[in-house]
Amino acid sequence: MDILKTVVQAFKIPEMRRKILFTLLMLVIFRVGSCIPVPGINRETLAAMFTGENGLFDLFDLFSGGSFSNFTIFALSITPYVTASIIIQLLTVAFPYFERLAKEGADGRRKMAQITRYMTVGLAVIQALGLSVGLFRRAIVDQTWFSFVVIILVLTAGTAFLMWLGEQINEYGIGNGISVLIFAGIISRMPTDIRRIWAQYQDGAISFLSILLFILFALVVVVGVILIQQGTRKIPVQYAKRVVGRKMYGGQSTHIPLKVNQAGVIPVIFALSLLQFPLTITYFLREDAGFTSFVNKWLSPYGNPGVWVYAILNIILIIVFNYFYTTITFNPVEIAHNMKSNGGFIPGTRPGRPTVEYLSKVMSRISIVGAIFLAAIATLPTLISQFTGMNIRFGGTSLLIVIGVAIDMMKQIENQMVMRNYRGFLR
Secondary structure, three states: OHHHHHHHHHHOOHHHHHHHHHHHHHHHHHHHHOOOEOOOEOHHHHHHHOOOOOOOHHHHHHHHOOHHHHOEOOOOOOHHHHHHHHHHHHHHHHOHHHHHHHOOOHHHHHHHHHHHHHHHHHHHHHHHHHHHHHHOHHHEOOOOHHHHHHHHHHHHHHHHHHHHHHHHHHHHOOOOHHHHHHHHHHHHHHHHHHHHHHHHHHOOOOOHHHHHHHHHHHHHHHHHHHHHHHOEEEEEEEEOOEEEOOEEEOOOEEEEEEEOOOOOOHHHHHHHHHHHHHHHHHOOOOOOOHHHHHHHHHOOOOOOOHHHHHHHHHHHHHHHHHHHHHHHHOOHHHHHHHHHHOOEEOOOOOOOHHHHHHHHHHHHHHHHHHHHHHHHHHHHHHHHHHHHOOOOOOOHHHHHHHHHHHHHHHHHHHHHHHHHHHHHHHO
């Protein structure tokens, strides 16, 4: 109710109303484009290609809101941009040039954004080439070089347009544009998934008790995601008093908020991509091939005992990737240096190396909580789907993204409303 009240109050403010309506308009354009098919495709052949489970392609289809399986102009979705952003983020740790850009403020961020755009277009061309010449080749009616060039250009232009659409939302709308587009793609699939579950219930494939248990589980997951996403460990920081000229600065107490889920949904995506890769390879092999039989039995979430092997590997990989990504994104050395430069210290801990060790130890301890949470959220839907018979296409990854983006959008709305109220008070 508080969320609805906040949205209603924001809608009464002309500036906020324009931003909300602009964001909704961009999402409408995104969904319209998701229904425009790539030219020269045999729809019947395409439909026959996506029956059943398709390994890693399900992840692409999740981010694109079904555009991938329908091979529309937004089939690549925004995944090339996400990949390029992650690569740039990793390069800031490995290469001094990108590290300098990250520390140069607004100018450095603009340069990194420009490099990310160029890399996005390059990755989009490579992926479009692989899809048209490889995966979707048998669905292309006219097997000429001109048709392939047109399809590659259309798919690349679709990704570039989505990248531009996300930047427009960043500037004139509400929320992070790229995240909002992924959010809209996932939400658009949910009505179809609900109809599929209802059809299974009417056919007697699943019981009413299974549906009720799934609803209760979904509510628990939503509450858990909100608690973990909002959970922080506050490290107290005290700033010493110092005199500059005739004025005295410092002396106040503050804190450093360390997020329990510092890595976000990235470890889940990495683990899912790695686990689904063998299933994706089987898509190009015969059904009676030895490798296909092995993967379906031992590494598939729908096999026996593969479901247990898949679940255990998923938990291990998520925990490993969570620590890896947290190490990259959280820099205790830089935090300790900034505190020391500004006369700050953690009570009971000396500045310098002891502060670095203390922050690293605390982050390591709370990271295990976030890692176990991510592993549970990502694994339990697979097990529930296996043992209840419900074909759950939206699982832990979807819920993490949807709830995380929704919380971020609500925070932005609340922050902008608070800023507006402060301006009104100062006037």
